[in-house]
Amino acid sequence: MHITKKLAAAHAEGRPTYSFEYFPPKTAQGVQNLYDRMDRMHSFGPAFIDVTWGAGGRMSHLTTEMVKVAQSAYGLETCMHLTCTDMEKGKIDGGLKEAYQAGCTNILALRGDPPREKEKWEQTEGTAFRYARDLIKYIKSTYGNHFDIGVAGYPEGCDEETDADAHIPYLKEKIDAGGTFIVTQMSYDADIFIAWVKKCRDAGIPESVPIIPGVMPIQTYDSFLRRANWTQCRIPPDWMKALEPVKGDDAAVREVGKGLVADFCRKLLDSGVTMHLHFYTMNLAASTQMVLEELAVTPATNTHDPSIKPLPWRQSLGLNRRDENVRPIFWRNRNRSYVARTQDWDEFPNGRWGDSRSPAFGGLDAYGIGLKGTNEHNRKLWGEPKSLQDVSELFVGYMSGKVQTLPWSEAPISSEAHVLTDDLINLNSRGLLTINSQPAVDGAKSNHPVYGWGPRNGYVYQKAYLEVLISPTLIQTLIQRMDANPDITYYAVNNSGELKTNAPQDGGPNAVTWGVFPGKEIVQPTIVETISFLAWRDEFYHLGSEWAKCYDEGSESRKLIREITESWYLVNIVDNDFRNERGIYPLFEGLQVEGVESSPKAAVNGAKETNGHAHQTKDENAKPELNAVPDGNNAVNGADKTAANGDHKN
Amino acid sequence: MHITKKLAAAHAEGRPTYSFEYFPPKTAQGVQNLYDRMDRMHSFGPAFIDVTWGAGGRMSHLTTEMVKVAQSAYGLETCMHLTCTDMEKGKIDGGLKEAYQAGCTNILALRGDPPREKEKWEQTEGTAFRYARDLIKYIKSTYGNHFDIGVAGYPEGCDEETDADAHIPYLKEKIDAGGTFIVTQMSYDADIFIAWVKKCRDAGIPESVPIIPGVMPIQTYDSFLRRANWTQCRIPPDWMKALEPVKGDDAAVREVGKGLVADFCRKLLDSGVTMHLHFYTMNLAASTQMVLEELAVTPATNTHDPSIKPLPWRQSLGLNRRDENVRPIFWRNRNRSYVARTQDWDEFPNGRWGDSRSPAFGGLDAYGIGLKGTNEHNRKLWGEPKSLQDVSELFVGYMSGKVQTLPWSEAPISSEAHVLTDDLINLNSRGLLTINSQPAVDGAKSNHPVYGWGPRNGYVYQKAYLEVLISPTLIQTLIQRMDANPDITYYAVNNSGELKTNAPQDGGPNAVTWGVFPGKEIVQPTIVETISFLAWRDEFYHLGSEWAKCYDEGSESRKLIREITESWYLVNIVDNDFRNERGIYPLFEGLQVEGVESSPKAAVNGAKETNGHAHQTKDENAKPELNAVPDGNNAVNGADKTAANGDHKN
Known part of the structure; x- marks a missing residue:
């Protein structure tokens, strides 16, 4: 969606908006960490993010890659920077094409910084465009209105030769050429900014073109001074007075800084010159988050409010993917991998998951599908298990929030899942290793803080789901029990490909999450289905074997993990009676893996935390605060022991 | 579906089955009446029906037309008779092709009766096949296994030259040629039949080939004797003893006859030679129904149990239509018209009602779309209304079951709708003319006797729906009220094409009936949608103008009906909150058409009948008996004043 359209819609309703800027990190690990951070910062509710263009295009492949991942996997409306003076036309064409193919519809068209070795900007030989306005015209001539085109504004001057006032006619030229919004250089002086905006309007830049202030949160005293100096922006004297005394204490600098920056933002918002704030995050989350909290702008005030989820999973903004609204449940804790494996x-x-589709899932070699992190890092995360008891305790640790990730769950268990875990802790403490789950929901309101998604005045439903790794010694008993229960459908596989199921032969997919909304067809965004389960099975065992390889050849841990992934069964179970209180858990009564002893401590933990859940789900009005917002992409490896009800008795 | 496959499935579960044979009537009115009767007899639960081949192919166009309507509009598994000795090859090819295109997969391949003028059968000049076995081979060679091919059996001999035993080798030849089931000539002597079946088996006709007895229910004494004589079948002496004394009293003959025929059937079923009964209905319903009731075979014992509805509307068995599972709600009381208008x-x-579909509904000139019956007949049905009060009373009459049809509802209000009518009677008595409606259902079990459909262990839901014809004097007030209610979506049109709606612009169809079943995607078989509503609007006003034309040019009645159809608004209303008890009816509070005075009697009627409903829906185990089975195709122009609940409190 065009940024201007998105902002206009929010502002028309009086809601301020904000956006985050990121740059391509220099290392692969840095990229991975940034993706995780972008994913997490999604929950802060940015109206869009933007990604800078690698200087001279040297890092441009990473820019386009980041744009693609942000759009497709994280569903973040993304604006791609593009510079022209240091770029050959072929590179510009390539960048635009990749942005287009990623589903990106917003470009920030820039002239570009002068190369480091030159003191002053000049056009590089062989480049196509001298000025940003030329680039804008070119984009318009080749892509029509596909892209919303932003341009840079300089409230305190662009370089030594051009002061702020002298720059305004150039800015006007860029708008006349097709620019539709202006993002400014960082600035800390509200009066200067407000006065400059007024001059821009006087010069004929229409009100319909948003002038968006660039805001640089304060991380450390040194970086604050360096950046302000580099961009020649004025620091109000009282800022120095406030920061100078604490300059040696980074935490204190951030604390004081958040107040100063928030005041600056508030002045701009109050003045009416802007309703949008653009944060230069420097790829960090904390100081931006602190400013947002200080401003008391919560996601609920934002167009991109992540608590108003259009679907129960993060919707992709990739090209052709915007209408996608059904996915298998298996990848819930591995969203990016699902997007990568279906990108073709x-x-x-x-x-619905149409009959006409015979989905061919991509192979396991694509980027982002394997285990994250180094072997050393993973050994630190997951220890060196030498017995089934150790593995059981690792899983219990994850369910209770003490372990951050598991090979099959990329993110820590969310705070919502955390309070849903007593059954899971119980199962895992008996060596029944749970991978993924959801509780039954019998018609919660679509604005329910935990289960809600979709338009207002609707009802959402879930069938209880559990995915669990089962020892071969228990599989027969479990299958017998499942076969005896008419409400249960299951699929069980092992690494050698055997598939057992009681799903109806012609039954097609089983919808396990659906919603009923005013004036709409029933939406059924999450399904359980054979072909995709087999694709997930491959990925699942592949991740298991990668986990085994984290340990030295010949080590006890490698042998143990390999044995589990080679002989245990991956079982998914749906309780089709979504009004049933606890259909799945009695299936496991009395089952215990030999060599695993339940820890009584784990059980107590679980019981205690369940009370918290009961409280939270009963009070629908208790909307979580910004920092308690559920992160849709986190592992929700939790199942309630009661079917969650919207507003009526079961 | 192949008849043998269908019967085998039922018989494997120990359920006996039965089928009905019809022949093409000689007049258009006869055809219409027969369609209505076939439709009604659907609720008796035949596993299939068959349609005889017009002698010498003279009526063959009517045979194929009946096969098509039975398959497509009434969803009856149909077997088409085809004779060969009196037919040119081109006619046989044509008949097979039409059967194929109608979605018919069963043929009864016959030699054919000798032409009347000849005493004895001989091959007509120019015909392609002399024997049924030749026809069978030809069908196999041209259509492979598409058709299940039945053949005729003669337990008491075929003609004067061939006695029963002598015929068996020919029968065996027909099976060897590709016949897969045998339907016999009528017979009343169980011992003869049983012995003959044994001989057939001994002759090598395998058990996998069902030998189906033809059963001729007794209508009148004369016709009973004539038919038995014509087919040379033996009448057991005690039958004559029982029938002779009452032969002058048709009702008594039928009453005695049903017992005799039922005894005969029971003997056959008990003997184990057959689990299927084939009734020669002679296009009449009563005596067949009486035998079925006497046998106490209810639809619940039958494969084609109409109380186990796969969908809330009658599923079509037409070619390419077997997977169809979404329809607009508007044609609920005019099923055949919907099938006709979408046949291309x-x-x-x-x-789902896919985005890719842009349905072009057929015009209003196709057969079966206009008003049924002659003008005289319709004037008798609907009277000669001279005031809005008269029209209001006509509609109240229909709602309370006193009037059999309305121009927009082809069948009497069903017994289920009858007990749901207090709100409708109330509205109509105020001149708010209701056309179609359904109550809200918040998750009834899928085997619920009134609302249930689809596989076992599921839950079905409905949004409350009302379609109503509104005077232009009231439309503004109604629209204001609907606009003020966030749970209501509506479409309002008039004959000049004006469309008002509050449906979301990009909202697409609104699912108003859906079901949740084990191991399946959500099924949403009934929708409200713009394009189809506009197609229904055309049909609706066309029927209105045909009604007006039932009255003489210049008559008061014609003027009145024309005025209504030219100026009143057709409004459809959905209450999207299916948990709401009565969202739609308060919209009409205080609205009354000028010149219409509510009859207090109507109100009393309604209130009384509602009690019946409350009783019926609360007791889920009270399965209706055969003769109380809801006829899916009848008008269910009724709405409950409470949301119907499955088994939980709202």
Whole structure:
């Protein structure tokens, strides 16, 4: 969606908006960490993010890659920077094409910084465009209105030769050429900014073109001074007075700084010159988050409010993917991998998992599908298990929030899942290793803080789901019990490909999450289905074997993990009676893996935390605060022991 | 579906089955009446029906037309008779092709009766096949296994030259040629039949080939004797003893006859030679129904149990239509018209009303779309209304079951709708003329006797729906009220094409009936949608103008009906909150058409009948008996004043 359209809609309703800027990190690990951070910062509710263009295009492949991942995997409306003076036309064409293919519809068109070795900017030989306005015209001539085109503004001057006032006619030229919004250089002086905006309007830049202030949160005293100096922006004297005394204490600098920056932002918002704030995050989350909290702008005030989830999973903004609204449940804790493995699909399921689709999932070699992190890092995370008891305790640790990730769950268990875990802790403490789960929901209101998604005045439903890794010694008993229960459908596989299921042969997919909304067809965004489960099975065992390889050849740990991934069964279970209070858990009564002893401590933990859940879900009005907002992409490896009800008795 | 496959499935579960044979009537009115009767007899639960081949192919166009309507509009598994000795090859090819295109997969391949003028059968000049076995081979060679092919059996001999035993080798030849089931000539002597079946088996006709007895229910004494004589079948002496004394009293003959025929059937079923009964209905319903009731075979014992509805509307068995599972609600009381107007669609919606579909509904000139019956007949049905009060009373009459049809509802209000009518009677008595409606259902079990459909262990839901014809004097007030209610979506049109709606612009169809079943995607078989509503609007006003034309040019009645259809608004209303008890009816509070005075009697009627409903829906185990089974195709122009609940409190 065009940024200007998105902002206009929010501002028309009086809601301020904000955005985050990121740059391509220099290392692969840095990229991985940034993705995780972008994912987490999604929950702060930015209206869009933007990604800078690697200087001279040297890092441009990373820029386009980041744009693609942000759009497709994280569903973040993304604006791509593009510079022209240091770029050959072929590179510009390539960048625009990749942005287009990623589903990106917003470009920030820039002239570009002068190369480091030159003191002053000049056009590089062989480049196509001298000025940003030329680039804008070129984009318009090749892509029509596909891209919303932003331009840079300089409230305190652009370089030594051009002061702020002298720059305004150039800015006007860029707007006349097709620019539709202006993002400014960082600035800390509200009066200067406000006065400059007035001059821009006087010069004929229409009100319909938003002038967005660039805001640089304060991280450390040194970086604050360096950046302000580099961009020649004025620091109000009282800022120095406030920061100077604490300059040696980074935490104190951030604390004081957040107040100063928030005041600056508030002045701008109050003045009416802008309703949008653009944060230069420097790829860090903390100081931006602190400013947002200080401003008391919560996601609920934002267009991109992540608590108003259009679907129960993060919707992709990739090209052709915008209508996608059905996915298998298996990748819930590995969203990016699902997007990567389906990126070559010509068409994405819309409305239902169509019969006509025979999805061919991509192989396991694509970027982002394997285990994250180094072997050393992973050994630190998951220890060196030498017995099934150790593995059981690792899983219990994850369920209770003490372990941050598991090979099959990329993020820590969320705070919501954390309070849903007593059954899971119980199962895992008996060596029944749970991978993924959701509780039954019998019609919660669509604005329910935990289960809600979709338009207002709707009802959402879930069938209880559990995915669990089962020892071969227990599989027969479990299957017998499942076969005896008419409400249960299951699929069980092992690494050698055997598939057992009681799903109806012609039954097609099983919808396990659906919603009923005013004036709409039923939306059924999450399904359980054979072909995709087999694709997930491959990924699952592949991750298991990668986990085994974290340990030295010949080590006890490698042998143990390999044995589990080679012989245990991956079982998914749906309780089709979504009004049933606890259909799945009695299936496991009395089952215990030999060599695993339940820790009584784990059980107590679970019981205690369940009370918290009961409280939270009963009070629908208790909307979580910004920092308690559920992060849709985190592992929700939790199942309630009661079917969650919206507003009526079961 | 192949008849043998269908019967085998039922018989494997120990359920006996039965089928009905019809022949093409000689007049258009006869055809219409027969369609209505076939439709009604659907609720008796035949596993299939068959349609005889017009002698010498003279009526063959009517045979194929009946096969098509039975398959497509009434969803009856149909077997088409085809004779060969009196037919040119081109006619046989044509008949097979039409059967194929109608979605018919069963043929009864016959030699054919000798032409009347000849005493004895001989091959007509120019015909392609002399024996049924030749026809069978030809069908196999041209259509492979598409058709299940039945053949005729003669337990008491075929003609004067061939006695029963002598015929068996020919029968065996027909089976060897590709016949897969045998339907016999009528017979009343169980011992003869049982012995003959044994001989057939001994002759090598395998058990996998069902030998189906033809059963001729007794209508009148004369016709009973004539038919038995014509087919040379033996009448057991005690039958004559029982029938002779009452032969002058048709009702008594039928009453005695049903016992005799039922005894005969029971003997056959008990003997184990057959689990299927084939009734020669002679196009009449009563005596067949009496035998079925006497046998106490209810639809619940039958494969084609109409109380186990796969969908809330009658599913079509037409070619390409078998997967169709979404329809607009508007044609609920005019099923055949919907099928006719969509018969040229290349593809039918499956799973949802797809975005890709832009349905072009057929015009209003196709057969079966206009008003049924002669003008005189219709004036008798609907009277000659001279005031809005008269029209109001006509509608109240229909709602309370006193009037059999309305121009927009082809069948009497069903017994289920009858007990749901207090709100409707109330509205109509105020001149708010209701056309179609359904109550809200918040998750009734899928085997609920009134609301249930679809596989076992599921839950079905409905949004409350009302379609109503509104005087232009009231439309503004109604629209204001609807606009003020966030749970209501509506479409309002008039004959000049004006469309008002508050449906979301990009909202697409609104699912108003859906079901949740084990191991399946959500099924949403009934929708409200713009394009189809506009197609229904055309049909609606066309029927209105046909009604007006039932009255003489210049008559008061014609003027009145024309005025209504030219100026009143057709409004459809959905209450999207399916948990709301009565969202739609308060919209009409205080609205009354000028010149219409509510009859207090109507109100009393309604109130009384509602009690009946409350009783009926609360007791889920009270399965209706055969003769109380809801006829899916009848008008269910009724709405409950409370949301119907499955098994939980709201």
